[in-house]
Amino acid sequence: MSVIDEERVRGGLFKDIDAEDEDAQPTEVESLCMNCYENGKTRLLLTRIPFFREIIISSFTCHHCHWTNTEIQSAGRIQEQGVSYTLRIKSKQDMNREVVKTDSATTRIPELDFEIPAFTQKGSLSTIEGLLDRAVAGLEQDQPIRRATDPDVADKIDQFIQRLKKLKDVEEEFTLIIDDPSGNSFVENPFAPQKDQSLSVTPYKRTKEQNAALGIQESEPEPDEKPGSDLETMRNEVLVFNTNCPECNAPASTNMKLVQIPHFKEVIIMATNCDSCGHRTNEVKSGGATEEMGTRITLHLTDVSDMSRDLLKSETCSVLIPELEFELGMAALGGKFTTLEGLLKDIKELVVMKNPFICGDSSTTDTSEKLELFGKKIDKIMAGEMDVHIVLDDPAGNSYLQNVYAPDPDPEMKIEQYTRTFEQNEDLGLNDMKTDGYGEVQN
Structure with missing residues (x-):
């Protein structure tokens, strides 16, 4: 076909x-x-x-x-990464936030030590209040049988149900966590495109157990393969390995090339093209190690020619536009090797065009107008009609923005090195890496 x-x-x-x-x-x-x-x-x-x-x-x-x-x-594909949403609910307005929850998502309320495990409920498009109502209905379903067989347990569950119902009044703040290994769950940000201070979105790599639960079988290397044995081959050739299309799951091939960025470091560019459905995808990975210090690059846009600057955004890099009060968290767009104009186009597509909560019954006039205005401002930035700053903040130090004056300093670009915080090291998985003294002989 x-x-x-x-x-x-x-x-x-x-x-x-x-x-x-x-x-x-x-x-x-x-x-x-x-x-x-x-x-x-x-x-x-x-x-x-x-x-x-x-x-x-x-x-x-x-x-x-x-x-x-x-x-x-x-009916779509499983995403490349899982996602965890942590929402601090402070008012009754938060109860109206819309939620897309798949059957593979786990829902937790730490204050009540309450958890709805994955695959125990079917997927739903609801609100925070609707999630609580559904949890209450599930607990009440078998209460008549419990009252006849074990009245003590039934009384305790009745007390717990009352605590769940009181959460809807938001007399006290509480936390709702939705963890979905498939990456297909969403929680509405009513302040889009601005950052939601009450909502934290954390992408993560799935474990082998989570892949098994989702029915994903990880490919194993061939016995004759020796990963990383010939680095020169990677530098001089385009390597091709078999994989499955992330869209239709048909057999496809991925091309991989190790590229040296001038005045920076080596990166790995991977591109997949599916002959069955025509889907194309590309991704950029850093070819080096995590730097000792984080890097913050601030560029003042003064001319439309800045849009053609080459840019490498790693998976750990966040993008800020202070004049628009906009912040794009790490891993939101994945790793990209593009231009500044390409990055702004991707931001507009992600925030405005692919936002599931501005269409149909989920949309509100106020939210749609704000996002439409945000899209127009992005267009003005790309046309050189707005004076703004672009900030690339990468705790791993693996992001890059072209200096058109190289090797001389760029008067409009500021590069800062900073010491990572404990939380940033935790996000990068560095706090658990203890290598000191491993080579010493233990007495």
């Missing part, structure tokens, strides 16, 4: 949400009711959320016992 034919098939299955589209009708199938064991009806709708991804919405209704159930499943 050609790429065009495959796109037509996917386009025929997954259609954009449109209330006026008469053809976007759900499919009805007869299925067993798990409440009364009579036959009910399940309605399935394969749709595409604008600027988000393809999903499957299912709704079950039993006409015998009137039991209903709805759920949402992601």
Whole structure:
């Protein structure tokens, strides 16, 4: 099947949400009711959320016992990294934040020592209040049986349910943590594009156990392979190794090249091109070690020609635009080797065009207007019509911005070296690396 034919098939299955589209009708199938064991009806709708991804919405209704159930499943791919959202809930307005929670996500409330394990609930598109209501409903479901068999346990669960219900009044601040190894869960930032001081987003690499739970099998190197045995080969040749397409999971090939950036260091550029679906992806990794000190690069944009400066943003680098009160956290865009204009385009696409909470029923006029204004400001920066500063803050010291005056200093660029904090070392995994004294003979 050609790429065009495959796109037509996917386009025929997954259609954009449109209330006026008469053809976007759900499919009805007869299925067993798990409440009364009579036959009910399940309605399935394969749709595409604008600027988000393809999903499957299912709704079950039993006409015998009137039991209903709805759920949402992601029809897209598993992301390259897992993600953990930590939200400090301080007011009732926070209870209205929208949440996309997949079935692989774990939900925790540390103050109550409460946890909803992964794969115990189906995926849902809800709010913080809706998550709490769903947790309460799950605990109340078997209470009649518990009261008959173990009244003491039932009383304790009743007390705990009351504590959960009181959280909705937000009489005291509490923390909600959503940890999703698949990377497909989201928590709304109502202040976008500005940083949300109450919300922390932490991407991370999955463990082998998490990959196994998601059904991902890690590829093992061939017996004859000797990784890292010939560095000169990597410098002079483009290496090709087999992998799977992150979009359609079809066999694909990844090209890898070790490149020396002038006046900086070596980086590894990897690019994947899928012949089946046409998906393309590229990623940049630092070829060197973590530097002893972090690096903060501040560039004052004075001319539109600054947009053509080469830029290397590592996975550990955050991007700040103080004049817009904007901060992009580390790993948000991954590692990139591009130009300053390319970075700004990626920021606009991530914050404005791919934001799932500004489309359809999830959107609000105020949020949409703020993000639209932010996008216009980014366009003005790229056109050289705004006087702003771009700050690249990399605790690992592996990011780079081209100095067009090299080897002389750039009058508009300031490079600072700083000592990392304990928290930054913790994020980089350096606090657990103890190598002193390993070579000494132990008596």
